[in-house]
Amino acid sequence: MIAKLVEKIREKDAPVVVGLDPQLSFLPHYLIDEAMRSHEEMPYGDEELTAVGEAVFRFNREIVDAVADLVPAVKPQVAMYEQFGIPGMIAYWRTVRYCHEKGLIVIGDVKRGDIGSTSEAYARAHIGRVEINGRTCRAFDEDFATVNPYLGTDGIKPFVKVCNENDRGIFVLVKTSNPSSGEFQDVLTKDGEPMYEVVGKKVSEWGEDSMDGEYSNVGAVVGATYPEQAKRLRVLMPHTFILAPGYGAQGATAKDLSGFFKEDGTGAIINSSRGIIAAYTKEKYQRFGEEGFADAARQATIDMIEDLRLVLHAD
Amino acid sequence: MIAKLVEKIREKDAPVVVGLDPQLSFLPHYLIDEAMRSHEEMPYGDEELTAVGEAVFRFNREIVDAVADLVPAVKPQVAMYEQFGIPGMIAYWRTVRYCHEKGLIVIGDVKRGDIGSTSEAYARAHIGRVEINGRTCRAFDEDFATVNPYLGTDGIKPFVKVCNENDRGIFVLVKTSNPSSGEFQDVLTKDGEPMYEVVGKKVSEWGEDSMDGEYSNVGAVVGATYPEQAKRLRVLMPHTFILAPGYGAQGATAKDLSGFFKEDGTGAIINSSRGIIAAYTKEKYQRFGEEGFADAARQATIDMIEDLRLVLHAD
Numbered sequence: 001m002i003a004k005l006v007e008k009i010r011e012k013d014a015p016v017v018v019g020l021d022p023q024l025s026f027l028p029h030y031l032i033d034e035a036m037r038s039h040e041e042m043p044y045g046d047e048e049l050t051a052v053g054e055a056v057f058r059f060n061r062e063i064v065d066a067v068a069d070l071v072p073a074v075k076p077q078v079a080m081y082e083q084f085g086i087p088g089m090i091a092y093w094r095t096v097r098y099c100h101e102k103g104l105i106v107i108g109d110v111k112r113g114d115i116g117s118t119s120e121a122y123a124r125a126h127i128g129r130v131e132i133n134g135r136t137c138r139a140f141d142e143d144f145a146t147v148n149p150y151l152g153t154d155g156i157k158p159f160v161k162v163c164n165e166n167d168r169g170i171f172v173l174v175k176t177s178n179p180s181s182g183e184f185q186d187v188l189t190k191d192g193e194p195m196y197e198v199v200g201k202k203v204s205e206w207g208e209d210s211m212d213g214e215y216s217n218v219g220a221v222v223g224a225t226y227p228e229q230a231k232r233l234r235v236l237m238p239h240t241f242i243l244a245p246g247y248g249a250q251g252a253t254a255k256d257l258s259g260f261f262k263e264d265g266t267g268a269i270i271n272s273s274r275g276i277i278a279a280y281t282k283e284k285y286q287r288f289g290e291e292g293f294a295d296a297a298r299q300a301t302i303d304m305i306e307d308l309r310l311v312l313h314a315d
Numbered sequence: 316m317i318a319k320l321v322e323k324i325r326e327k328d329a330p331v332v333v334g335l336d337p338q339l340s341f342l343p344h345y346l347i348d349e350a351m352r353s354h355e356e357m358p359y360g361d362e363e364l365t366a367v368g369e370a371v372f373r374f375n376r377e378i379v380d381a382v383a384d385l386v387p388a389v390k391p392q393v394a395m396y397e398q399f400g401i402p403g404m405i406a407y408w409r410t411v412r413y414c415h416e417k418g419l420i421v422i423g424d425v426k427r428g429d430i431g432s433t434s435e436a437y438a439r440a441h442i443g444r445v446e447i448n449g450r451t452c453r454a455f456d457e458d459f460a461t462v463n464p465y466l467g468t469d470g471i472k473p474f475v476k477v478c479n480e481n482d483r484g485i486f487v488l489v490k491t492s493n494p495s496s497g498e499f500q501d502v503l504t505k506d507g508e509p510m511y512e513v514v515g516k517k518v519s520e521w522g523e524d525s526m527d528g529e530y531s532n533v534g535a536v537v538g539a540t541y542p543e544q545a546k547r548l549r550v551l552m553p554h555t556f557i558l559a560p561g562y563g564a565q566g567a568t569a570k571d572l573s574g575f576f577k578e579d580g581t582g583a584i585i586n587s588s589r590g591i592i593a594a595y596t597k598e599k600y601q602r603f604g605e606e607g608f609a610d611a612a613r614q615a616t617i618d619m620i621e622d623l624r625l626v627l628h629a630d
Contacts, residue, residue: 023432024445036448044405048447049454079433082440085454089404090359111429113463115493117338118394125397130339132363133351139364139400148428150465151491152498176466178430183467187513188505195510198502 001143001169002241003213005105006266008072014305015261015312017107018067018297019245019273020095021077022056026278028290031055044086053087056080060095062294063277064102067301073105073143075243075271096142107243108142111173115154123162127170144169146221146243149199156206160218163210169217172203174233177223177246196229197236204237214266215241222260224252224270231259234267242268247304248275254307258314265312276300316458316484317556318528320420321581323387329620330576330627332422333382333612334560334588335410336392337371341593343605346370359401368402371395374608375410378592379417381609382616388420388458390558390586411457422558423457426488430469438477442485459484461536461558464514471521475533479525484532487518489548492538492561511544512551519552529581530556537575539567539585546574549582557583562619563590569622573629580627591615 009015035054042050064074076099081092099106112122124130126145129138147159147170159170175185175196185196200220207218216239222230224246234242244260246252247270260268279285279300280293288296324330350369357365379389391414396407414421427437441460444451462474462485474485490500490511500511515535522533531554537545539561549557557575561567562585575583594600594615595608603611 021433023436024447032448044408045454046447046450046452048450049445049452052445052447077429077433077436079427079429079436079440083436083445083454085440085452086401086405086408088440088454090401093359093401111463112394112426114392114394114426115491115496118336118392121338121392121394121398125394125400125403130364130367130398132339132361132367133347135361135363137361137364137400139360139398139403148426148463148465150463150488150499151493152495152500154493154495173465176430178466178469180467180469181430183517184465184510184514185467187510190503190505190507192505195499195502199499202498 001167001212002215002217002219005072005269006213006215008105009269012070012072013309014071015269015308016071016301016305017073017075017243017269017271018063018071018276018301019075019077019109019271020060020063020277021080021273022059022277023080024052026274026281027055027059028293030290031058042087049084050087052084053091056084056088056091057094061098063297064099064104066294066298068102068104070298070301070305073107073269074099075107075109077109077273093140096140105144106142107144107146107171108140109146111146111148113148113151113155115151116158119155120158120162123159127168128162128166144171146171146173148173149202153206160206160210163217169219171219171221171243172206174200174203174220175222175226175229177225177250181223197232200233200236204240207240211239215239219243221245224257224260225250227256227259234259234262243271244268245271248272254311257308258311261312270308272304276304316482316527317530317532317534320387320556320584321528321530323420324584327385327387328624329386330584330623331386331616331620332388332390332558332584332586333378333386333591333616334390334392334424334586335375335378335592336395336588337374337592338395339367341589341596342370342374343608345605346373357402364399365402367399368406371399371403371406372409376413377609378612379414379419381613383417383419385613385616385620388422388584389414390422390424392424392588408455411455420459421457422459422461422486423455424461426461426463428463428466428470430466431473434470435473435477438474442483443477443481459486461486461488463488464517468521475521475525478532484534486534486536486558487521489515489518489535490537490541490544492540492565496538512547515548515551519555522555526554530554534558536560539572539575540565542571542574549574549577558586559583560586563587569626572623573626576627585623587619591619
């Protein structure tokens with residue numbers, strides 16, 4: 001699956017993933033009002049949740065339609081759907097399907113992680129399948145999932161197994177983009193090595209039997225806000241593809257990103273979520289207005305791609 | 316909420332939580348067959364997933380009916396529901412509601428964790444609420460959720476805020492029960508301290524403003540399989556309530572558990588999942604047969620409670 005992602009990035013000349021993180025405050029009011037009038041009845045949660053679930057899906061669909069020709073992939077953040085209960089999860093499920101129909105690779109930002117059979121259940125849920133009465137069923141059916149490494153190899157191996165069985169991939173959290181990520185991730189071990197390097201080397205090792213072209217289907221999450229650490233990790237994990245959140249709203253700029261890529265310009269994909277999907281709320285794009293939210297998202301995506309190309313094609 | 320849990324443990328004289336982790340292989344076949352014949356149509360996933368979702372709920376309902384008078388709490392493991400997609404999540408949602416109706420405290424074993432607004436969305440999803448058009452909606456509505464600390468304070472604070480607003484609680488992973496948990500959790504820092512102690516002290520600190528009686532609503536997960544580490548953590552985190560998985564199937568026995576409790580016998584709750592819900596598949600309880608799975612679960616629960624009482628009331 002990582003080979004497919006690399007190929008799609010090359011085709012579109014855009015190492016960019018659009019984060020579909022529909023916070024309530026990002027949804028134009030008219031979408032919620034329309035959904036309140038028209039949604040179908042559903043017995044799983046309040047009417048308001050059902051309407052918002054419907055509004056979230058419509059919001060995503062317009063954004064996906066507006067950016068599908070520009071980018072190789074999208075990354076829905078499941079927390080933003082889970083908060084709306086069953087109707088939210090239905091919006092997530094519909095979004096994944098819709099993105100596949102549009103030819104986009106879907107990175108489920110689920111940050112799951114547990115042990116043994118429980119990790120395997122998460123893996124089946126998101127990038128695998130279950131067999132019931134001899135029939136193969138797929139639950140959420142993303143192409144990649146993000147995974148938390150805190151529980152160690154027992155937690156990761158079941159994901160790797162499911163990746164290998166289904167030609168899917170994972171991105172394991174190594175160095176996250178948030179200000180306090182150093183609290184545990186930067187703690188120096190008695191050998192003077194920061195924890196994120198210990199984890200990074202493990203990620204590289206876990207991915208050895210999952211090579212798919214030049215990279216492994218076992219990738220890493222490294223925050224765009226930590227360029228120095230990324231440079232070091234790029235060397236420590238030569239066959240590990242990097243998913244880098246933190247561009248834009250979280251403060252990272254294109255010039256921070258060169259160290260995430262190899263000399264040939266491959267090796268990483270950069271995520272922007274609210275910088276794109278909520279662009280219409282920003283001064284720079286407010287000319288599009290609330291009803292032009294998808295056009296604003298398209299323009300913000302074009303601008304981000306241009307910005308990255310300046311760095312990647314600098315020489 | 317932790318005061319309520321402590322009180323219910325005292326009432327029932329049983330620091331025991333039943334893990335509702337319905338792996339497909341634990342479900343009696345007749346339940347799936349019945350559900351295949353009778354389930355309602357649902358447009359969100361294959362027919363088999365819908366039937367299994369229905370079977371999972373019926374399985375849980377019978378077990379809950381059989382153990383509700385014995386224990387204070389249940390702990391559904393969401394991965395086991397997520398693997399069945401939307402129908403699985405509906406079974407999770409119905410299970411939480413049913414357990415509340417039966418007066419049980421529900422610990423959502425979701426091991427979520429992210430940063431900032433994303434962590435807040437997870438917290439709202441599981442132990443909080445969202446406001447839509449002035450109406451308060453609750454998504455999955457558990458009493459406690461388990462949380463992964465790898466992303467640091469940015470990831471935990473939003474959960475703590477939501478706990479405090481809703482009188483709910485969390486259990487943060489500190490030292491997990493699996494064999495490879497030491498890979499990162501036991502790494503010694505340059506000060507000679509294992510990572511799980513660094514995390515444990517943070518958990519204690521994060522919980523300072525969430526006291527509810529003798530304990531904080533911010534608790535910790537410490538595997539029953541690591542009694543020595545638990546003894547140390549019990550001292551480092553005097554106001555932190557411990558959720559301990561790993562009893563039974565994972566190998567911990569009652570005599571391993573005394574160090575998890577304070578001298579007054581409070582301070583921890585011990586989980587057993589497959590040891591109880593799949594008891595009917597074990598030689599010891601096979602006399603109950605497949606259709607007696609709930610009675611077998613009741614007997615296994617009684618046996619576990621007796622086993623723990625021997626330790627807790629030893630002096």
